[in-house]
Amino acid sequence: MKKIVIITGVLTLTILVGYFFQHKNQRKLTLVEKSDFLQAFATEIGQLWRNADLEGDQLCKKALNVDDSYYQCHPDYFKCLIDKNLIDFRMKKKKVSLKISSSYKSIQRPTHIEYLFPLKVNGLYDLKLRLKDSCREVFLPQRYYPFLANQRDVTIEWDNFNKKVFVDRNLSRVWEVRQWATKVKNNIVLKKLKELPASDIAINLEIVEMQKYCSYQGKHILSAKVYDAMSLHPEDISSPEVKLFRAPYFPWSRKNTKTNIFKIQKKQDITLTEKQSENLCKRVYAKNCTSVPFQSYSSLSSTWMGARETLGGVMEYVTNTVHPKENIILSSKYYPWSSHVHRVGIRGYWDGEGRSMNNFDFGKYPIQVFPNSLDIGFRCMRFK
Amino acid sequence: MIQVLLILFTFISCNQESWETSLQYDLSSINKVNFAKNYLNKGDLKNPPNTWLKLATFERVNKKKCLFYKTPYREKKGVLKIVESLAGKCSAFSKGRVYNDNFSAFRINYVSSTHAEKSNILEAIYSTGKEQLALDIPLINITSPKKYERYDNQLDFSLVPDVSFGEESNQLLLENGKVCHGVNSECQEVVGYKCDKCQNGVVEVVDYNCPQGGSKYCGPNKCGKKNQIACPRGYKILNTKLNSLCFEGSPAGFCEPGLRTYCNEKNILICL
Incomplete structure (x- = not known):
């Protein structure tokens, strides 16, 4: 009886291991890989980026004698929002923490300027966020x-x-x-x-x-x-x-x-x-x-x-x-x-x-x- | 022993995504896509039966892949699969990744409109049992041409026009002097529009009287100066039915004072 249990166990284990390796590409996705996260994040960040009207953002609006639209699509303003932890983006009611892992980069494309923000999401996941200047023209x-x-x-x-x-x-x-x-x-x-x-x-x-x-x-x-x-x-x-x-x-x-x-x-x-x-x-x-x-x-x-x-x-x-x-x-x-x-x-x-x-x-x-x-x-x- | 096996099984199951999430992951961050028009927005994919249909080719971080669907036949169910391209070609028989092999019905629709809500979304409608289900796949990095209106910015249309993720595929740029949109005397496009690839701007020349305007070249704007192209005045304003607007003294272009419009050997209006 003991022998049968061991043999059955080994066989099942072999099948499970085989199953695991066969499906190893179908690993669990991280938060930033899931399309529902990306869609919701893009929508909310896009609004912040182009409207620059976040409540409590006066900390990031330091220029003198400018209309608020000056901050629209402004990479320094956006960087400040992240640095000061002002962006309250939530997934399933949980606040998602955002940090900039290294300084942002501006990239000139033939039709627009783009800013690449390398983000660390929830302290774990790397996400390259690309923000295009949609406010200048x-x-x-x-x-x-x-x-x-x-x-x-x-x-x-x-x-x-x-x-x-x-x-x-x-x-x-x-x-x-x-x-x-x-x-x-x-x-x-x-x-x-x-x-x-x-x-x-x-x-x-x-x-x-x-x-x-x-x-x-x-x-x-x-x-x-x-x-x-x-x-x-x-x-x-x-x-x-x-x-x-x-x-x-x-x-x-x-x-x-x-x-x-x-x-x-x-x-x-x-x-x-x-x-x-x-x-x-x-x-x-x-x-x-x-x-x-x-x-x-x-x-x-x-x-x-x-x-x-x-x-x-x-x-x-x-x-x-x-x-x-x-x-x-x-x-x-x-x-x-x-x-x-x-x-x-x-x-x-x-x-x-x-x-x-x-x-x-x-x-x-x-x-x-x-x-x-x-x-x-x-x-x-x-x-x- | 049984307890150990159960824990192991649970561990493996929990570390795998559903095929729906995996498909969304594979497609939502693609940079370029070409859909097979015969299968898009065409209802359930049934014919020919037991055949692999190439639904789309796409690119993600410079890697080309293809999405295939095998139509059901008798008791054989439909299969959805992704395959990596080799030497620029995809084969449904290459080793790929099967998302699901149990479809009784499957179809894909591409939803695109100028409305911000639900646009640039690939919609898979399928059934594996009795119930019909829908899966939305947002194509976040895909852009498409837009009809511009007052107050619009210059960006193309996309799900969220000013936000995308990941690395962008390398783009081949056009040098100054290259045609980026060419029209002929019959107003046919002889060079398809690719002026979005010009490094230093675009200029339009006056050549034929076409509703889509004249041909366009990459490069800085020096129009109106001696030996340079004439600055276009517009087409409707001339109210003429002449095929070509390129002739000596043509009013279709502006030049600096003291210069006059002439037509050069390439049928482009210049200032001399």
């Missing part, structure tokens, strides 16, 4: 557009039907240009930006440096034609086939007369309340705004298609094939609201050789006191 809707020339005297018509054009939502920032300059080891650019806060607009770059920065990302410097398209409020947004090029002056309104800045420019008797002034400074940071700091990424400055920072602040360099002598947006902090430079389509000329008075032609809009160095920013656009 906005689509230029396909429709007929006016392109203004000769200080708005001439309108050239064009269209972008069946073309996928994307523009940078904001002017390029110091941290973004630094990221590129560090990658390509451009020490000259790094030196130029050394003293500037990360959230500031990247100024003082040569045209060729701007070109290289945009080109590295598969983009081009914004053209004057596309600047007008993204800034001029269409007569009827819902009808792209309508060719009506009324071209209002200001990006945030279809009717000039409804705006305070138009009333100021028309020398109408208007006194702005403190709140109205503050809001206008967030739309057009002009000479009148010196008592308040410039607000980066201001959502109030948004145009009809979502681009921001089109008027006021620093001047913006644009390429202009048809009228090369109109390559900088004059609307900036150097002019008061009453100046007509604060209108879409008013441009001046910069030869790109330097930043002294001789390098500029402001036409009928001279700057009364020329600064030591004129601040010129830029942004990129993408054809897809």
Whole structure:
């Protein structure tokens, strides 16, 4: 009897061991290998990444005078959320702990920038999280557009039907240009930006440096034609086939007369309340705004298609094939609201050789006191 | 003795995943996929009976694999299996991994829409007994072209557009000057769209009057300058039925002041 039990036991054991080795690939999956975890984690992390509105995240929002959208798709903000243990992601009601196992890496793909975060989940499992920048570019809707020339005297018509054009939502920032300059080891650019806060607009770059920065990302410097398209409020947004090029002056309104800045420019008797002034400074940071700091990424400055920072602040360099002598947006902090430079389509000329008075032609809009160095920013656009 | 065997059996069973979880694991992190269109969203896979059908080829961390299903025949049940590709080819008869060999019915659907909920999901609907069951497999790293609208970003469509996991497969990039989308005089695509692989941006040229626009090349934008391509003005705005927009003085392109549009030997509008 004992013999039978032993033989049966050995046989069963052999079968079980055989079964184990046959199915050894079907091992128990770890938490981070399970698709329900990955799907739930991707959904929640994606929302945090692109919205940057986590409760209690003030610990990670340290930049001065920026709109909250500055933190959207910002790798340092996201890293801070993890470092400070602010992400409350739960699986089956249990909080999942997240740690960054080594520093994040930025990777430039032809169509986007991606950040690779090597995570340690629950202190045990390695997970490579890839976050793509989905916040920086906005689509230029396909429709007929006016392109203004000769200080708005001439309108050239064009269209972008069946073309996928994307523009940078904001002017390029110091941290973004630094990221590129560090990658390509451009020490000259790094030196130029050394003293500037990360959230500031990247100024003082040569045209060729701007070109290289945009080109590295598969983009081009914004053209004057596309600047007008993204800034001029269409007569009827819902009808792209309508060719009506009324071209209002200001990006945030279809009717000039409804705006305070138009009333100021028309020398109408208007006194702005403190709140109205503050809001206008967030739309057009002009000479009148010196008592308040410039607000980066201001959502109030948004145009009809979502681009921001089109008027006021620093001047913006644009390429202009048809009228090369109109390559900088004059609307900036150097002019008061009453100046007509604060209108879409008013441009001046910069030869790109330097930043002294001789390098500029402001036409009928001279700057009364020329600064030591004129601040010129830029942004990129993408054809897809 | 029996107790020892029971413990051992329990240990082995607990350390194995169900075939459903294993299938989800194998497919949810793939980077590229090609579905056989004949079998996708086509109802239960029955014909021809007792035959291996290649449902999909896919890639995960530079490893190519194929998913096969053997249709049932009489008392023989359907079999779902994954096989690694050898020298770029998959054979259903190679040694692979069988997920389940007891299907009385099986079909796969690919759910994709612009809605955030339930999209880019592979749905397996099957029965092994009387009951019909469904298994959702989210294809987290798979992207597909998107119809862009106002306020959209530039990313392609995917389950969660800005999040993915793991290493990305190596991507072959196109150098400057290469055509990334070519159209001919009949507006047929002679080079399929691959401009997402351009390293330094894309530029469109003015050539034929096609609804999908002109051909596109990889490289920086120098349009409008002397000896460079003319900057496209658009196609609808011209309101013309001419086949080609490439001719001397064509209004279809912009040039710098003092330059004029000409058509070069490649039928591309340039500025001289």
